[in-house]
Amino acid sequence: MQRFKWALPLIIPLLFACASGDEALVAKGDWKGVGYSDGIKGKTQRSYTALSELGAANMGAYEEGYSLGVKEYCNPNFAYQIGLSGQYYEGVCEGTEDAQMFRMEWQRGWDEQK
Template identity: 50%
Template sequence: MRALVVMASTLLVFGCVQGVDDLAKAGDWEKIGYQDGVRGQLSRSYSELNEMGPAVHSEYDAGYQRGLLEFCDADYAYQIGLSGHYYTGACEGLPEGQRFRMEWQRGWTDYSN
């Protein structure tokens, strides 16, 4: 049941995602950061953000941290690995970072076999 809830939540988050170009045009840097973080992507560099438009880096960083904290929940890391989602190392340095990596690796191993 828990796996079903995680998968449904993931589909909901990814299904409602607006395009980055549209968000940049609208100046919604916080949402761009949130989307990157909740997907477990590494943070975009300042130059990458500035290529998209006049970026507000503090808004991007705040959104990224909020999204990353949701993604890096070690209780769901196994399911993320089991779903075949590649882990970029974005959770390293966070309090649960090592546990997240271990649980993700366990799921990734089961996915790969």
């Protein structure tokens, strides 16, 4: 875990990027970027209806970006810090190879931040 401490300052801002980032991505038509943003933050995947409220949604591009973001988010090496930061885990890693390790590390961090 020690070897990953240098990466935490790079990862944490991605987890808490503001909603205005989504608006800018939608304005550019970057639905893959919107999906990646949701995935890297550990958010539950949005429905087509929810995306359509932002604009003319491209669900395929959104899903592609979301999958990439979730893959990075679900790295168990960062799960402890995510829990420690107080970020609630929405279960997006369930079904992945490292799901159990991620949840255990997240829970350890979550329990320590209380």
